[in-house]
Amino acid sequence: xxxxxxxxxxxxxxxxxxxxxxxxxxxxxxxxxxxxxxxxxxxxxxxxxxxxxxxxxxxxxxxxxxxxxxxxxxxxxxxxxxxxxxxxxxxxxxxxxxxxxxxxxxxxxxxxxxxxxxxxxxxxxxxxxxxxxxxxxxxxxxxxxxxxxxxxxxxxxxxxxxxxxxxxxxxxxxxxxxxxxxxxxxxxxxxxxxxxxxxxxxxxxxxxxxxxxxxxxxxxxxxxxxxxxxxxxxxxxxxxxxxxxxxxxxxxxxxxxxxxxxxxxxxxxxxxxxxxxxxxxxxxxxxxxxxxxxxxxxxxxxxxxxxxxxxxxxxxxxxxxxxxxxxxxxxxxxxxxxxxxxxxxxxxxxxxxxxxxxxxxxxxxxxxxxxxxxxxxxxxxxxxxxxxxxxxxxxxxxxxxxxxxxxxxxxxxxxxxxxxxxxxxxxxxxxxxxxxxxxxxxxxxxxxxxxxxxxxxxxxxxxxxxxxxxxxxxxxxxxxxxxxxxxxxxxxxxxxxxxxxxxxxxxxxxxxxxxxxxxxxxxxxxxxxxxxxxxxxxxxxxxxxxxxxxxxxxxxxxxxxxxxxxxxxxxxxxxxxxxxxxxxxxxxxxxxxxxxxxxxxxxxxxx
Amino acid sequence: xxxxxxxxxxxxxxxxxxxxxxxxxxxxxxxxxxxxxxxxxxxxxxxxxxxxxxxxxxxxxxxxxxxxxxxxxxxxxxxxxxxxxxxxxxxxxxxxxxxxxxxxxxxxxxxxxxxxxxxxxxxxxxxxxxxxxxxxxxxxxxxxxxxxxxxxxxxxxxxxxxxxxxxxxxxxxxxxxxxxxxxxxxxxxxxxxxxxxxxxxxxxxxxxxxxxxxxxxxxxxxxxxxxxxxxxxxxxxxxxxxxxxx
Numbered sequence: 001x002x003x004x005x006x007x008x009x010x011x012x013x014x015x016x017x018x019x020x021x022x023x024x025x026x027x028x029x030x031x032x033x034x035x036x037x038x039x040x041x042x043x044x045x046x047x048x049x050x051x052x053x054x055x056x057x058x059x060x061x062x063x064x065x066x067x068x069x070x071x072x073x074x075x076x077x078x079x080x081x082x083x084x085x086x087x088x089x090x091x092x093x094x095x096x097x098x099x100x101x102x103x104x105x106x107x108x109x110x111x112x113x114x115x116x117x118x119x120x121x122x123x124x125x126x127x128x129x130x131x132x133x134x135x136x137x138x139x140x141x142x143x144x145x146x147x148x149x150x151x152x153x154x155x156x157x158x159x160x161x162x163x164x165x166x167x168x169x170x171x172x173x174x175x176x177x178x179x180x181x182x183x184x185x186x187x188x189x190x191x192x193x194x195x196x197x198x199x200x201x202x203x204x205x206x207x208x209x210x211x212x213x214x215x216x217x218x219x220x221x222x223x224x225x226x227x228x229x230x231x232x233x234x235x236x237x238x239x240x241x242x243x244x245x246x247x248x249x250x251x252x253x254x255x256x257x258x259x260x261x262x263x264x265x266x267x268x269x270x271x272x273x274x275x276x277x278x279x280x281x282x283x284x285x286x287x288x289x290x291x292x293x294x295x296x297x298x299x300x301x302x303x304x305x306x307x308x309x310x311x312x313x314x315x316x317x318x319x320x321x322x323x324x325x326x327x328x329x330x331x332x333x334x335x336x337x338x339x340x341x342x343x344x345x346x347x348x349x350x351x352x353x354x355x356x357x358x359x360x361x362x363x364x365x366x367x368x369x370x371x372x373x374x375x376x377x378x379x380x381x382x383x384x385x386x387x388x389x390x391x392x393x394x395x396x397x398x399x400x401x402x403x404x405x406x407x408x409x410x411x412x413x414x415x416x417x418x419x420x421x422x423x424x425x426x427x428x429x430x431x432x433x434x435x436x437x438x439x440x441x442x443x444x445x446x447x448x449x450x451x452x453x454x455x456x457x458x459x460x461x462x463x464x465x466x467x468x469x470x471x472x473x474x475x476x477x478x479x480x481x482x483x484x485x486x487x488x489x490x491x492x493x494x495x496x497x498x499x500x501x502x503x504x505x506x507x508x509x510x511x512x513x514x515x516x517x518x519x520x521x522x523x524x525x526x527x528x529x530x531x532x533x534x535x536x537x538x539x540x541x542x543x544x545x546x547x548x549x550x551x552x553x554x555x556x557x558x559x560x561x562x563x564x565x566x567x568x569x570x571x572x573x574x575x576x577x578x579x580x581x582x583x584x585x586x587x588x589x590x591x592x593x594x595x596x597x598x599x600x601x602x603x604x605x606x607x
Numbered sequence: 608x609x610x611x612x613x614x615x616x617x618x619x620x621x622x623x624x625x626x627x628x629x630x631x632x633x634x635x636x637x638x639x640x641x642x643x644x645x646x647x648x649x650x651x652x653x654x655x656x657x658x659x660x661x662x663x664x665x666x667x668x669x670x671x672x673x674x675x676x677x678x679x680x681x682x683x684x685x686x687x688x689x690x691x692x693x694x695x696x697x698x699x700x701x702x703x704x705x706x707x708x709x710x711x712x713x714x715x716x717x718x719x720x721x722x723x724x725x726x727x728x729x730x731x732x733x734x735x736x737x738x739x740x741x742x743x744x745x746x747x748x749x750x751x752x753x754x755x756x757x758x759x760x761x762x763x764x765x766x767x768x769x770x771x772x773x774x775x776x777x778x779x780x781x782x783x784x785x786x787x788x789x790x791x792x793x794x795x796x797x798x799x800x801x802x803x804x805x806x807x808x809x810x811x812x813x814x815x816x817x818x819x820x821x822x823x824x825x826x827x828x829x830x831x832x833x834x835x836x837x838x839x840x841x842x843x844x845x846x847x848x849x850x851x852x853x
Contacts, residue, residue, distance in 0.1 A: 163717070170703045170714050177701040180663060182689035182718035182766065 005135030015249025016148035020203035021226035022241035024196025030172035030236035040223030041106035046201025072201020080193035104589025121208035234282020303601030344524035346563035348517035354558030357493030362423020370522025371529035389526035396522025442536025556602030622671030649822035694768035704748030715765030753784030
């Protein structure tokens, strides 16, 4: 490809694919005010069903499309019926978390069934290209464009002329009023999930054919791109989602043309952040539209936290402190070291997501900033490791807060989307800023942990070090929660409008929360870097962000002790039961789903 | 209570409702006689709108019975209740703002499947609400408050209900429209539709109602034929919330 026309065609084709995902997201958001993070997993499932159909069953193309659409729709209906409908009367965060859990479960099931290795998905179309003006276009491009246009047309007819379509629109505009007209909202939900899943599944199959390759990493990327396109077009706005998708496709394609392939996603997420900050209602939202989600308070499950007496905590801490004095295996210490590192991240997230109510889905980025800062400080500037780690913490606090600050005015779901995007941006900047971060090669030969000139190499010393750091951070945070500042944080979480009316500056308090949280996470990342001795842009990925969120919900949002208990449980229990690594993410997903359904306040309760 | 000789169309008996710990209704009993306009009066936070929500199945009472035409409504979903023949004009109209006026009115017939009769009823609505004729393809959200109220009433009638429940139908309307709306409620009622309306504006509501109840912090403190209540000084007391012992 060389000509601008080629890039334009490519952008529009890719945009069509995004549109199939984004339209489904918009339909679901319209009806249930929910961002369906499982949309990408359905896309993944669609791609693999397509593979089974084409490669194993040798179905002809039209039949393949029908098979994929129907099978994906069934998956969508199952998700709606068993994953989300039981949560109808739960707090607002519950369905969002459930879709995250569902996406983990689906992705892992696909990976376990088909192995993580990429597979080729042939398109069965002749490999010819036609000259169009200065560019070329192939049969697959036409197929994708055709599927996109046909779907849009069918959807338009459905929404405009069918009774169920009217019910969908009415429910999207006023759920209670629609019910009072006799609309069965459950059927509407089923309809939109079915349609969204069918479109998403076909989209995944088409993408697989377009690149002649499918793998399990497609899922998260698809969700992210769909969400970007949907938010750019205005959440819940179906035509907006189509235009947002085409725009996204073009922006990416031109970005690639100018800067190279590895910049594709960076442009997507920058576009998202710019739109979120400047026009959070999307490019096409009119002024009359209500501000997105006036949801406060209800986002966090209210509960009475479990009271643990101080002496019990002291005894438990003492027990863990003296543990290495007993003949425990290296393996146990190693596991607990991982738990303490995760605990620091969870402390950070429980403060940000639980105490001040900003549910961050990109928390691993703070680890990455801390890790890279500490590694580079010690390697490039020969800063002693102990100081370098503190430097990592400070850097993470400063940079993390600065990066998130443009989205301080957002609420609810939009905070989650923005943090997710910022997390991705951090990882992409690390990948592309080769002169500083060494790009895809990563940083190797990071000096081991040391303190005041003494190397901490034995597992026992590393254990004590990481445990002590975590305990200090936990004590600080516990102190913070009982202070006036902690109360202000919770006031903002419970009702930001009322908090503002009482003179609390949201920006200042959100900054303080992210500074403290960023520091704790940065320290954790810094220690990890020196422990691993090698890091790259994928060491701290979205899976870790979600794991941390699961930990925090398991322990109880905002609950300091809960964050640590949750870390030990989620790191320790799989080890205890010797669960193979590839099943772990599946387990985390299932734990998240069960928690949301049966104990949304977590083990120790929210604070 | 009312002078209902036959079985009432709608009956709430001994209803207790809670929002969390807070009790909203205390042993509430209300009945709507077939063919009557019954009005529930009360100030802010008296539990009026919750009464509407109980009838429509949007809120479930903790105890008590709600029956329509002799059959219990408890345990039914809102759509099922609507199918039994109860239509609603919600507080602040609640139109589907981005759908056209025509689509809004037709949404009222969502539970019906008789296409031709629906088309005839639409025409009928346009004779009842002539102003809406020129507005049919306009976005419902772009209409004035009074016009929106007309759409909401037409929408409710489209299901051919046996009873319409209305939540403060005159709220926020210009005086001109208030009279018009009251007139229309009377017309609708004369065509055989029972009406249960919740109102703050007692004097207006009592003009058209057959019976009325006065609700004060969740308890019925007064009830009887509207004509009798009109001159009752206690109405004023109940309103201003002055006398707890009323």
